[in-house]
Amino acid sequence: MSGRAHVKRSKPTSPPPLSSNAFQNRTQTLISAMGRKSSLLKQTLATILIILVVYALLNTFLSPANSFSSGSSRLENTLPLSYVNSASINEFSRDNMQSFPGNSAPRLKVYLYDLPRRFTHGVIEHHSMARGGRPVNDVTLLKYPGHQHMAEWYLFSDLIRPEPERVGSPVVRVLDPDEADLFYVPYFSSLSLIVNPARAAQDRARALYSDEENQDALVEWLEEQEYWKSNYGRDHVIIAQDPNALYRVIDRIKNSILLVSDFGRLKMDQASLVKDVILPYSHRISTYNGDLGVNKRKTTLFFMGARYRKEGGKIRDLLFQLLENEEDVVVRHGTQSRENRRAATHGMHTSKFCLNPAGDTPSACRLFDSIVSLCVPVIISDSIELPFEDVIDYRKIAIFVDTASALKPGFLISTLRSITTERILEYQRELKEVKHYFEYGQPNGTVNEIWRQVSQKLPLIKLMVNRDKRLVRRGLTEPDCSCVCSNQSGTDTTL
Numbered sequence: 001m002s003g004r005a006h007v008k009r010s011k012p013t014s015p016p017p018l019s020s021n022a023f024q025n026r027t028q029t030l031i032s033a034m035g036r037k038s039s040l041l042k043q044t045l046a047t048i049l050i051i052l053v054v055y056a057l058l059n060t061f062l063s064p065a066n067s068f069s070s071g072s073s074r075l076e077n078t079l080p081l082s083y084v085n086s087a088s089i090n091e092f093s094r095d096n097m098q099s100f101p102g103n104s105a106p107r108l109k110v111y112l113y114d115l116p117r118r119f120t121h122g123v124i125e126h127h128s129m130a131r132g133g134r135p136v137n138d139v140t141l142l143k144y145p146g147h148q149h150m151a152e153w154y155l156f157s158d159l160i161r162p163e164p165e166r167v168g169s170p171v172v173r174v175l176d177p178d179e180a181d182l183f184y185v186p187y188f189s190s191l192s193l194i195v196n197p198a199r200a201a202q203d204r205a206r207a208l209y210s211d212e213e214n215q216d217a218l219v220e221w222l223e224e225q226e227y228w229k230s231n232y233g234r235d236h237v238i239i240a241q242d243p244n245a246l247y248r249v250i251d252r253i254k255n256s257i258l259l260v261s262d263f264g265r266l267k268m269d270q271a272s273l274v275k276d277v278i279l280p281y282s283h284r285i286s287t288y289n290g291d292l293g294v295n296k297r298k299t300t301l302f303f304m305g306a307r308y309r310k311e312g313g314k315i316r317d318l319l320f321q322l323l324e325n326e327e328d329v330v331v332r333h334g335t336q337s338r339e340n341r342r343a344a345t346h347g348m349h350t351s352k353f354c355l356n357p358a359g360d361t362p363s364a365c366r367l368f369d370s371i372v373s374l375c376v377p378v379i380i381s382d383s384i385e386l387p388f389e390d391v392i393d394y395r396k397i398a399i400f401v402d403t404a405s406a407l408k409p410g411f412l413i414s415t416l417r418s419i420t421t422e423r424i425l426e427y428q429r430e431l432k433e434v435k436h437y438f439e440y441g442q443p444n445g446t447v448n449e450i451w452r453q454v455s456q457k458l459p460l461i462k463l464m465v466n467r468d469k470r471l472v473r474r475g476l477t478e479p480d481c482s483c484v485c486s487n488q489s490g491t492d493t494t495l
Helices: 020-061 064-078 088-095 120-129 151-161 189-193 200-203 211-222 225-229 311-323 338-349 366-372 411-417 421-438 444-453 458-470
Strands: 107-112 171-173 184-185 235-239 258-259 299-305 331-332 351-357 376-380
Touching: 088 411, 107 151, 107 444, 120 189, 120 444, 151 189, 151 235, 151 444, 171 444, 189 211, 189 235, 258 444, 299 311, 299 411, 311 331, 311 411, 311 444, 331 338, 338 351, 338 366, 351 366, 366 444, 376 421, 421 444
Parallel strands: 107 171, 107 184, 184 235, 235 258, 299 331, 299 351, 351 376
Antiparallel strands: none
């Protein structure tokens, strides 16, 4: 053996076996400890989850993008106007205001053509001079005259306003044509038609202004523009609200989006509901702002307008013959004048129903006078097209009667007299809900809705532009009408 002392290591000993009771006690202790740890873990996880939810909510509602949109009006009210209209705000408008409020969809980018003066303010100047006015140094100060086809003025005025003032607009004006989705042509085509007073127009020697020459000159100017030629005018928006507006050149501009009152004077290959937009007339009487009810509306049916019209408007004389001797019915012949507008305002504001027969074309201003008067429209026009039908159900605000039924003796007035007060009040409530769509002067009224309708045409325009680029252009022996066309089937009575 060596000299080192030998140390004997003992083996690790196992704990003595536990008794049955001791084992149960220890097991319960372990389970209890594990339960406390599990409860603590659940509490910790719940706390973390709550913190994450609170953080997400704070990040959503207090982020700079949202806080600016909600506080922009306060910013504009506190800063000087010169600062609000500065380049920094304009830059913000271009870069960050490209969506509808509350919507992620991009706003339509519209380029406003800077037309030669003769097509815009020059038309106003000629209208003024034809009525005794004198030439002025700054024609932009001339007031656009009131008439029933004023959409051209409201749309033009909207686009030249500072962008911060165009709250809620579905379109944004761009100054670079390369950025534009669509191009707006601000020709005052409806005013151009009535520049010459009726008597002067009959005497060619005295007529100093030619609407036809202006139509030709406009299209010649357009056809020289790079952006017109690039897509054959398909991405251009042209207003021709009066049914006779631009009649001389309509075939040369029919590819464009046309803003019209109806399709009464347009052929199937010139206009359609798919490509074009139906506009409401500018109402010529005062809006009714009183309470709903029938107590102050003593007249059952009211009409005031020209008795003798052409084409579909011939029904007016027949209706006069049927209705002029009926009690609680007022039908009067009258033309546009300040005195007649006052009489029509009083008549519509004190009547339950307002008669709306066709004019020379299917539509007439009277319908929109009725709507803002809360006088339930009675529409007798088998081929009428109506504005904004994707958002307005006209059956809820108007009564439609087909021509054949309306001309049956006693049918129309007996039908109207049978309608209950409760039903009339329902019509009035619906009219009140939608009348802002027919108020051109309201900040979020007709103008914004027209632009919204125009913006919906963009996918079709892009389709047609791209399609044109791959097709060989060839002459057609028949009209090209590959779309839903105007109403050709008539209308049904809704009662």
